[in-house]
Amino acid sequence: MALTGLENNDLKLIIFGGKGGVGKTSCAIATALALSENFKTLIISTDPAHSISDCLGQKIGFNVVKVDNTVNLSTIEVVGDEALSAFKVEHFSELKKLLETSTNLDNEDIDDMLTLSIPGIDEVMSFKTIIDFIDEGKFDKYVVDTAPTGHALRLISSPKLLDDWIKVAARMRWKYRYMVTSFSGSYQPDEVDTFLLSLKKTVKGIENILRNNSRCEFIPVCIPESMAIMETGRLLSDLGKSGIIAKQIVVNNVMESDGCDFCKRRKAGQLTYLNVISETFDNLIKVEVPMFAEEIKGLETLNNLKSYLFREA
Numbered sequence: 001m002a003l004t005g006l007e008n009n010d011l012k013l014i015i016f017g018g019k020g021g022v023g024k025t026s027c028a029i030a031t032a033l034a035l036s037e038n039f040k041t042l043i044i045s046t047d048p049a050h051s052i053s054d055c056l057g058q059k060i061g062f063n064v065v066k067v068d069n070t071v072n073l074s075t076i077e078v079v080g081d082e083a084l085s086a087f088k089v090e091h092f093s094e095l096k097k098l099l100e101t102s103t104n105l106d107n108e109d110i111d112d113m114l115t116l117s118i119p120g121i122d123e124v125m126s127f128k129t130i131i132d133f134i135d136e137g138k139f140d141k142y143v144v145d146t147a148p149t150g151h152a153l154r155l156i157s158s159p160k161l162l163d164d165w166i167k168v169a170a171r172m173r174w175k176y177r178y179m180v181t182s183f184s185g186s187y188q189p190d191e192v193d194t195f196l197l198s199l200k201k202t203v204k205g206i207e208n209i210l211r212n213n214s215r216c217e218f219i220p221v222c223i224p225e226s227m228a229i230m231e232t233g234r235l236l237s238d239l240g241k242s243g244i245i246a247k248q249i250v251v252n253n254v255m256e257s258d259g260c261d262f263c264k265r266r267k268a269g270q271l272t273y274l275n276v277i278s279e280t281f282d283n284l285i286k287v288e289v290p291m292f293a294e295e296i297k298g299l300e301t302l303n304n305l306k307s308y309l310f311r312e313a
């Protein structure tokens with residue numbers, strides 16, 4: 001089978017996830033290459049390991065750049081801590097004022113607090129950066145490559161974390177608002193309120209796109225090995241709890257050749273797990289990709305992978 005439905009105009013965000021080393025980055029780039037034949041496509045890496053740079057053999061960073069020797073394909077590496085730093089720089093005055101008006105902290109404490117990292121906030125900012133790109137609308141398709149399983153889950157649950165943070169901030173503000181109203185009789189919303197409102201809009205935006213199966217699709221990548229199957233099962237179950245239902249799964253590294261004893265044994269060993277995959281993920285379309293003799297690096301091998309992911313039945 002081949003990956004299907006990705007050309008649907010409503011579908012904007014395609015997220016690849018799975019266990020470490022199963023081929024997420026390779027499949028994400030190959031998919032983006034295929035989509036870029038008809039759509040302006042942005043491939044976004046949220047993996048701090050910079051694997052897209054390595055796979056494409058091109059230096060990429062926290063800026064959108066065109067992928068060399070392609071027409072409609074651009075890429076960016078959205079690294080959580082850089083996204084967070086950029087956010088803090090952009091909103092420093094609002095964050096500082098929020099703390100000044102809602103806490104008894106002195107200036108030094110506030111500065112210290114603003115340099116602290118809240119757990120998970122990096123992922124929130126990565127996702128916010130992705131949503132900001134989608135809102136800008138410069139591309140038709142956004143393909144996201146994630147770091148191994150836990151990261152994809154953290155990324156996807158990040159809007160809830162941001163929402164919890166906004167709730168705490170709003171409660172702190174409510175007290176401040178109450179005091180101002182008590183002393184002066186009225187309250188004029190200020191830039192901090194506007195900032196919190198815009199963050200709330202971001203959370204809603206992320207939720208809206210994530211939970212909308214026609215606008216966002218999560219594609220798990222798995223290999224025919226026991227641990228990968230178990231981890232994929234847990235990933236899909238956790239995603240399901242957040243209302244994200246996968247439709248298709250890439251089964252990578254499938255041995256095709258049985259020309260030598262080693263290949264024969266590998267192939268026989270995989271057969272058991274291919275059956276387990278069929279049973280465990282019986283509701284998903286399976287897209288099998290063979291194990292290639294060479295690693296996937298550079299456009300030629302990526303195009304080869306693309307032809308398997310999108311091969312005619």
Ligand SMILES: Nc1ncnc2c1ncn2[C@@H]1O[C@H](COP(=O)(O)OP(=O)(O)OP(=O)(O)O)[C@@H](O)[C@H]1O
Nearest residue numbers: 020021022023024025026148253290291292295296
């Ligand atoms: N079908 C395949 N045949 C041969 N090599 C493959 C295949 N798929 C992936 N590879 C190779 O396996 C390695 C891991 O692939 P890739 O980086 O795409 O996985 P990943 O899931 O993104 O890994 P990570 O979890 O570290 O981000 C790479 O060296 C890649 O070239």
Ligand SMILES: [Mg+2]
Nearest residue numbers: 024025047051
């Ligand atoms: Mg990767």
